[in-house]
Amino acid sequence: MQNGEVSFWWQARGLPPRRPPLPGSTDADVAIVGAGYTGLWTAYYLKRADPGLRVVVLEQHFAGYGASGRNGGWVTATLPGSRTRYARGPQGQAGVRELERQLRETVDEVARVSQAEGIDAGLVKGGTLSVATSAAQDARLRQRLEQERGWGDGPGIVRYLEKDELAARVQVTGAIGALYWPDCARVQPASLAAGLAQAVAGAGVSLYEDTPVRSISAGLARTDAGDVRAPFVLRCTEGFTADLPGQHRTLLPMNSSMIVTGPLSEAAWKAIGWDGCETLGDEAHAYIYAQRTADGRIALGGRGVPYRFGSGLDHDGAVAESTIAQLGRILRRMFPAATGAGLDHAWCGVLGVPRDWCATVTMDPRTGLGWAGGYSGHGVAAANLAGRTLADLVRGVDSPLTTLPWVGHRSPRWEPEPARWAGVRGLYALYRTADRVETAGRSGRTSLLARAGDVISGIPH
Ligand SMILES: Cc1cc2nc3c(=O)[nH]c(=O)nc-3n(C[C@H](O)[C@H](O)[C@H](O)COP(=O)(O)OP(=O)(O)OC[C@H]3O[C@@H](n4cnc5c(N)ncnc54)[C@H](O)[C@@H]3O)c2cc1C
Numbered sequence: 001m002q003n004g005e006v007s008f009w010w011q012a013r014g015l016p017p018r019r020p021p022l023p024g025s026t027d028a029d030v031a032i033v034g035a036g037y038t039g040l041w042t043a044y045y046l047k048r049a050d051p052g053l054r055v056v057v058l059e060q061h062f063a064g065y066g067a068s069g070r071n072g073g074w075v076t077a078t079l080p081g082s083r084t085r086y087a088r089g090p091q092g093q094a095g096v097r098e099l100e101r102q103l104r105e106t107v108d109e110v111a112r113v114s115q116a117e118g119i120d121a122g123l124v125k126g127g128t129l130s131v132a133t134s135a136a137q138d139a140r141l142r143q144r145l146e147q148e149r150g151w152g153d154g155p156g157i158v159r160y161l162e163k164d165e166l167a168a169r170v171q172v173t174g175a176i177g178a179l180y181w182p183d184c185a186r187v188q189p190a191s192l193a194a195g196l197a198q199a200v201a202g203a204g205v206s207l208y209e210d211t212p213v214r215s216i217s218a219g220l221a222r223t224d225a226g227d228v229r230a231p232f233v234l235r236c237t238e239g240f241t242a243d244l245p246g247q248h249r250t251l252l253p254m255n256s257s258m259i260v261t262g263p264l265s266e267a268a269w270k271a272i273g274w275d276g277c278e279t280l281g282d283e284a285h286a287y288i289y290a291q292r293t294a295d296g297r298i299a300l301g302g303r304g305v306p307y308r309f310g311s312g313l314d315h316d317g318a319v320a321e322s323t324i325a326q327l328g329r330i331l332r333r334m335f336p337a338a339t340g341a342g343l344d345h346a347w348c349g350v351l352g353v354p355r356d357w358c359a360t361v362t363m364d365p366r367t368g369l370g371w372a373g374g375y376s377g378h379g380v381a382a383a384n385l386a387g388r389t390l391a392d393l394v395r396g397v398d399s400p401l402t403t404l405p406w407v408g409h410r411s412p413r414w415e416p417e418p419a420r421w422a423g424v425r426g427l428y429a430l431y432r433t434a435d436r437v438e439t440a441g442r443s444g445r446t447s448l449l450a451r452a453g454d455v456i457s458g459i460p461h
Contacts, residue, residue: 001343004318007070008260008299008345009190016194018062019201022208025226028056030394031233033213033221035059036068037380038372039236040196041387044113047203049391055205056228058221060212060240064193067239070317070349071380072258072289072301074279075110075185076128077103080375080382081358082460083151086405095405097152102404104157104183106381110192111185113384119195121188122294126277128184131166133174133334137283139444141179157181170274172334186277186291189380215245218367232363232394235371238379239350242311249413251352251374252420253311257304257319258348259327261341263296271337284438285431285450288330298338300331304348307424310417317347351377354411357460361386362408363393370394374411427457 005011030046032039035057043055059065079086079100086096111123132138141160148158161169161178201207213221216235221228237244239253264272274280274292281289290300304323308314324346332339354360354374359382363370370393372386373379389401401407414420434450453459 002345003324004314004316004347006065006317007190007347007349008258009073009188010064010069011345012295013188013191013194016062016197019207019209021210022058022223022225022228026056026228028054028206028228028230029232030055031221031228031230032057032236033216033234034066034236034238034240035063035197035207035209036066036236036238037193037196037383038238038386039234040193040200041384042234042236042372042390043200043205043207044196044203045388045391046394047200047205049395051204056230057200057205057207058211058213058223058228059207059209062209063197063207064190067349067351067379068193068383069190070258070347071189072279072299073187073189073291073380074128074289075107075123075187075381076279076378077107077181077183077381078378079103080378081406082356085356085358085460086409089405089409091403091405093151095403098400099404099406102385102401103381106385107183107185110187110381110384114192114195117195117199119192119199121191121195123185123187123192124277125185126279127180127182128279128281129161129166129170129178129180130281130283131172131178132176132283133172134438135176135442135444136438136446138176140283140446141177145179157183168273169276169278170280171272172280173336174333180278184279186279187380188294213244216369218369230368232368232370234363234390234394235369236373238352238373238375240313241352241373248311249416251354252307252414252424253313253350254307254353254377254424255303255305255314255348255350256301256377257323257327257346258299258301259324259331259343259346260293260299261297261331261338262344264298264338264341268337268340269296272335284435285453286428286435288327297341297344298331298335300327302327302330303428306428307421309421313350314348317349319346319348323348351375351379353377355414356411356458358409358411359386359406360409360411361389361393361404361406363390365396423456427453
């Protein structure tokens with residue numbers, strides 16, 4: 001079994017030849033730091049809107065090296081943040097509903113551009129399932145459905161599936177019921193990143209790889225190879241942001257780990273079903289997420305080691321053996337028919353979490369400094385919407401996107417160490433205990449331990 005090596009997604013499709021690094025100091029109209037989805041989509045829409053713009057993208061490794069080439073491949077319309085917190089903005093609840101509508105449309109926008117640019121990323125819009133495997137999880141699902149209805153989301157946006165309805169789609173051992181949202185697609189994440197990078201470079205964006213940016217200030221991105229001077233400098237570094245000077249407490253690099261099976265036999269797929277390719281998660285506090293891959297495997301992810309002291313990063317995605325064992329147990333429990341396929345690869349990556357779990361898209365017209373990120377694990381579609389929004393903000397265009405409630409949102413900073421480390425590790429210890437308590441009991445009540453964890457962490461539900 002392979003471990004790390006960035007991700008299964010990259011190894012499966014093959015790493016692309018490296019693009020050359022920045023050859024020396026240069027001027028541009030817009031400098032973008034980071035070639036994940038956020039940076040690439042921003043560059044894409046800037047060039048579409050104004051082909052004459054000189055756009056430079058600076059990437060420390062290669063395009064798609066970060067979360068964008070390692071994620072679970074859910075192109076999800078899930079709000080990256082808390083409705084209540086966003087509703088405190090000037091647009092109130094209407095603003096939140098508009099942001100959610102835009103996110104749903106974004107799933108189709110990603111599909112549209114993929115087709116238009118010839119990006120073959122195995123995208124299938126099959127919706128997404130959140131499955132309950134204990135009475136407490138099921139009670140939470142039903143409560144969540146009520147909340148969704150309270151926000152005006154009808155059955156076309158989310159609906160409850162009884163046990164039999166769920167089983168007709170996919171066989172998950174111990175499942176009681178599920179919520180189903182049609183606005184989600186499955187994708188091969190690295191193929192999307194690679195295709196997007198090619199489209200961006202083909203449109204005339206200067207994309208430099210192996211070029212770490214050492215500091216960002218108004219009008220300037222500084223690298224060892226030279227400076228890029230531009231009236232607009234955009235930070236698109238999500239989970240890696242803590243490494244930049246002055247940004248140590250802006251976004252917490254939260255780890256997420258994944259495993260993938262070998263290809264399943266026809267008999268195993270017959271037993272499991274899953275013909276609709278819905279993305280699938282559970283309603284545990286330390287939840288998992290999974291997809292049926294285009295090449296007939298199951299890829300499943302979960303938190304693993306949630307956070308490394310001092311905002312430390314992984315080494316090219318290498319995962320602890322204990323995490324692989326833990327995710328493997330969950331996979332075999334949920335999909336016993338997949339056991340025979342074994343495990344082919346495990347990897348991990350970091351996503352950016354703000355202290356209030358709400359994403360931000362922002363650009364200061366006085367300094368020309370902007371950034372987007374903090375999607376808290378829901379960034380695949382959100383990065384597209386953020387990229388379109390950053391492009392409008394840079395061009396000074398007033399659009400329906402530039403008044404969305406995440407524009408200019410300010411999150412508090414994270415606590416300094418060791419409080420940050422103790423808080424996050426303690427939170428996930430609480431969640432895991434709460435999951436064990438709920439699975440062991442028959443009560444439909446959420447464990448008090450989990451409720452305490454939610455209050456301390458501020459995680460939105
Ligand atoms: C394991 C995992 C599973 C996930 N699953 C899902 C999912 O299924 N659905 C979903 O919606 N979201 C998911 N996410 C989150 C989602 O992948 C991210 O939110 C999204 O990819 C963020 O894109 P980004 O471009 O902002 O950041 P990234 O993709 O992390 O890109 C940032 C880029 O900036 C570069 N960089 C950083 N610092 C510098 C510097 N100083 N100089 C130059 N370059 C720099 C990095 O090398 C990297 O390429 C997951 C994340 C992980 C880790």
